[in-house]
Amino acid sequence: GFDIGKLRTETGLVTLDSGYGNTAAYKSAITYLDGEGGVLRYRGYPIEQLAERGTFLETAYLLIHGELPTVDQQASFKDEITRHTLLHEDVKRFYDGFPRDAHPMAMLSSVVSALSTFYQDSHNPFDEEQRHLSTIRLLAKLPTIAAYAYKKAIGHPVVYPRNDLGYVENFLRMTFSVPAAEYELDPVVVNALDKLLILHADHEQNCSTSTVRLVGSSQANMFASISAGINALWGPLHGGANQSVLEMLQGIQASGSDVATFIRKVKDKEDGVKLMGFGHRVYKNFDPRAKIIKAAAHDVLSALGKSDELLDIALRLEEHALSDDYFVERKLYPNVDFYTGLIYRAMGFPTSMFTVLFALGRLPGWIAQWHEMIKEPGSRIGRPRQIYTGVVEREYVPIESR
Ligand code: ACO
Numbered sequence: 001g002f003d004i005g006k007l008r009t010e011t012g013l014v015t016l017d018s019g020y021g022n023t024a025a026y027k028s029a030i031t032y033l034d035g036e037g038g039v040l041r042y043r044g045y046p047i048e049q050l051a052e053r054g055t056f057l058e059t060a061y062l063l064i065h066g067e068l069p070t071v072d073q074q075a076s077f078k079d080e081i082t083r084h085t086l087l088h089e090d091v092k093r094f095y096d097g098f099p100r101d102a103h104p105m106a107m108l109s110s111v112v113s114a115l116s117t118f119y120q121d122s123h124n125p126f127d128e129e130q131r132h133l134s135t136i137r138l139l140a141k142l143p144t145i146a147a148y149a150y151k152k153a154i155g156h157p158v159v160y161p162r163n164d165l166g167y168v169e170n171f172l173r174m175t176f177s178v179p180a181a182e183y184e185l186d187p188v189v190v191n192a193l194d195k196l197l198i199l200h201a202d203h204e205q206n207c208s209t210s211t212v213r214l215v216g217s218s219q220a221n222m223f224a225s226i227s228a229g230i231n232a233l234w235g236p237l238h239g240g241a242n243q244s245v246l247e248m249l250q251g252i253q254a255s256g257s258d259v260a261t262f263i264r265k266v267k268d269k270e271d272g273v274k275l276m277g278f279g280h281r282v283y284k285n286f287d288p289r290a291k292i293i294k295a296a297a298h299d300v301l302s303a304l305g306k307s308d309e310l311l312d313i314a315l316r317l318e319e320h321a322l323s324d325d326y327f328v329e330r331k332l333y334p335n336v337d338f339y340t341g342l343i344y345r346a347m348g349f350p351t352s353m354f355t356v357l358f359a360l361g362r363l364p365g366w367i368a369q370w371h372e373m374i375k376e377p378g379s380r381i382g383r384p385r386q387i388y389t390g391v392v393e394r395e396y397v398p399i400e401s402r
Contacts, residue, residue: 014385021281024205025382026213030063030368031204035282040289042202043067051292056197057081057167060139060364063202064371078167084140085161085170087148088118095152104149104356105234111145112138113227123221125374134222135367142363143167146356147174153352168194171360176348188303189347192296193357196340199289200361202368208232208239212366213373217382222370229366230359236276239337239358245277246341246351249310252317257309259316267326275321277338284331290338297339306346314342 017023032041040047043062050059054068061069061077069077094111115137116123122133144161151158151174159174169185172193177183203209212229216222233239252262266275280287301308318334321327337358344354373379 014387016387019281020205020210025210026205026373027376028204028369028372029066030372031202031365033204033282035280035284038283038286038288038291040203047199047288048292051195051198054198056194056201056361059198059201060367063364063368064135080136081140081167082163084137085144085163087141087144091115091118091145092148092158095148095158098152100153100155102149102152103234104146104153104352105230105240105359107149107152108142108145108356108359109227109230109234111149112142112223112230115141116221116223119223125216125219125221131222131371131374135371138222138226138367139363142360143171144174146353146360147171149356150175150350150353153350166190168197186304188300192300192343193347195296196293196343196357197361199292199336200358202362202365206238207235208362209366209369212370214382216370216373217379222367225370226363226366229362233359233362234355239355239362241276241335241337242341242344242354242358243351245314245337246310246345246354248276249313249317249341252313253309257313259313259320263317263320263324267324275317275327275332278321278327278334279330279332280335283333283335286333287335289336290334293336293339293343294334297342300343301346304346308342308346310345311342314339 015023030043032044033039042050042059043066045054045062045068050062054062057078058069058074061074065073091111091114094114095107098107098110119134119137122130122137124130148158156178159177159179161170161174163170165173165185168190172185172189173183205213208229211232212225215228216225236244248262252259255261262273263275265271265273297311301311318338321332327333340358341351341354344357345351349357
């Protein structure tokens with residue numbers, strides 16, 4: 001028996017909203033999302049236009065500062081980021097301590113958290129200069145941290161950043177170049193990765209962004225807050241879905257590429273099997289990012305001269321699902337993660353790096369939302385309520401009498 005009267009507080013009635021399906025925790029002027037219409041806009045700019053004509057760095061600037069940069073603003077933003085891409089040499093020792101098969105997302109969140117020990121001069125969330133410094137440091141260093149994680153996994157020496165290169169170029173070179181060999185950047189890969197990062201850059205109050213805000217609401221520093229967001233992103237129901245999708249496609253391939261049997265398992269909820277990369281809490285029509293990415297998957301694979309049987313399996317899965325009542329009734333459509341893995345794979349990334357690429361893209365969104373929260377007048381610590389379902393009260397029993 002529980003007492004409904006207990007749910008009343010001085011501020012009103014406490015409502016139970018599982019998974020926060022209908023609860024807005026914040027007001028935000030950053031990203032507009034209309035799930036029924038399949039609309040996504042950053043600061044009012046349609047995602048389609050930004051992906052087609054923008055760059056990742058200007059999108060990052062837009063999200064964080066609210067406006068697209070002028071030529072001068074863009075140049076100084078890029079210049080500042082470029083000057084912070086190096087990691088302190090001692091940071092490398094963290095990688096020595098990780099086992100070689102460590103998941104790169106674990107390395108990413110640990111090293112980002114550790115940055116707070118190296119940069120203790122930028123912890124104060126109420127100091128504008130310090131906030132700016134943390135922002136630049138994180139944007140500049142996350143690609144280096146990610147590339148080091150990859151090098152650790154394959155047992156290669158790290159490659160230092162090169163300041164004459166662009167943001168994405170630098171990351172690709174730190175990841176894929178090896179000593180004593182020329183590394184040639186492929187413009188198809190550079191442009192495709194830049195576009196994918198734009199498409200991932202923000203998505204209002206998703207699990208990782210809400211985590212960043214919640215941790216930040218205790219006035220924890222930006223490194224601590226973003227590190228928590230990286231961990232939230234790692235889960236297979238969120239950013240980790242891009243890795244799970246590829247593993248699912250490989251599993252179907254290994255078992256004879258029978259898409260219909262797999263779909264049947266999903267519908268029967270056999271062992272909790274889901275069609276990974278499908279469904280979304282907010283999009284109930286289509287995910288505008290998935291539309292762009294599906295087209296990009298075709299373009300990138302053909303430009304790189306790669307054919308992939310997994311793409312064929314993915315296309316057949318989508319076709320089956322979209323004409324099946326189970327998926328139609330539940331409004332389940334491909335989300336951002338369904339086709340990204342195929343592109344990353346064609347670019348040469350191992351599956352374990354896929355969610356890291358998502359994190360690189362989402363970083364400006366996390367930062368922008370952290371700033372917005374901290375600057376909001378009257379911003380309060382995040383503190384959800386609960387509906388208590390345990391025993392109401394009982395007497396303590398000494399251990400010998402239990
Ligand atoms: N495959 C099969 N069934 C599904 C799927 C799926 N991918 N997604 C949802 N369903 C079913 C659920 O089983 C449920 O069915 P029921 O009513 O018979 O119980 C119904 O659809 C509603 O699903 P919920 O789990 O209530 O939806 P919710 O909004 O809580 O979850 C989520 C959204 C987590 C994205 C879910 O669709 C899912 O698990 N998808 C697969 C993982 C994935 O692709 N995640 C990436 C999301 S996008 C991102 O974070 C970048």
